[in-house]
Amino acid sequence: MTTDIRNNLSSCATHFYHLGLMMGTAGNLSAKLTPDSFWITASGKNKGNLELDDFLLLDLEGNILENPNPKNRPSAETSIHQTIYRLFPQANACYHVHSVEANLVSRLTKEDSLKLPSIEMLKGLGIWQENPNISLALFENFLSVPKISESIAERFESSLPEVNALLIRDHGVTVWAESTQSALNYIEVIEYLFRYILLTAQNPGLFYDTQ
Template sequence: MSADPRSILVADARRFYEQGWMVGTAGNLSARQPDGSFWITASGRDKGQLSTEDFIRIAPDGSVAEQPHPTARPSNETCIHEAIYQLFPEAQACYHVHSVPANLVSRLTTGDRIALPPLEMIKGLGIWEENPTVHLPILANHLQVPRIAAEIRDRFSQEAPEVPALLIRDHGITIWAPAIAAARHYVEVMEYIFRFQVAAQQTPGLVW
């Protein structure tokens, strides 16, 4: 993507904020540029009131390449975005949001992955199979974010995930996609699936 993506990221952040997925200053969005750098939301910004000045461009080596405000600093989770872009060269956008359903789903198992229901909506993640068996990776939520990034690198270097998404327990969903529009869609699809899973827990006798 060659055009400046920040105005689209602003619109998507506001959209997610209105859904209750980026309340307060929670969450972070990024989009990659042709030179390998990426724009990411600055730390501590209200996601419902972002402007194009609330982003920092990170160079491929991890340094700050562009900083509209001298006091602004990159999202605390920039290292996770760096890990995703290095692991998946096709990724052009990486979105991370916080939602109540995502956190509830992360508690449905003590394991390091959870089966996703074979809903029609799963096609929105690129799974075109009848009654697919698909698992979503779950990672621990460490206070030190670089530790999360390191575990993402270690885990996905050994085995690629079945879907372009991961769930951090008690924290939220992170997705990556080949385009910004796809990233927005992936978030919406995952959140739909999470709402279904939570509702299923409250529906006696439901089998899926």
């Protein structure tokens, strides 16, 4: 019996919902079915208990290939997933969640990137360096989602991100990976790093160079 990748996405959504990362209808998850198509969460669904018909199958241009519930529309943020899949063909899953911590850390800088702490947990994002100096790309939020997608494409086409993640200010984080399991891990790791950044910002004495 082949596993329906939608079950995988649904259980991830429930997991994130219980971690407080996908409250109400917030956030969206997608995974490729084939190299040219992906399942994505429907717009406006509570993320605690998604059913198989709460997903739509789209091609990489955003055309609907399959919609088990014709009343459903694709996630309002579908264009970001399309942009990620176009920029990074090796990506097979793209997850986007809205946490309190992601929103707060995005206000720690007015720059277009957020420095990530040089701690062991960075290995969880694939960074294996001594004292890594890694930044997370930070984008402005716009009511028009295609405008956010355009700014992501424009930036990453000229300079590749250092990690498979991006942050939208006052909004949330997006990660992409070769598998749904890796995308889940990336969300957990990046949210851990956000909590770490917030706690260190609240406790500056913890930094060696401020003592």
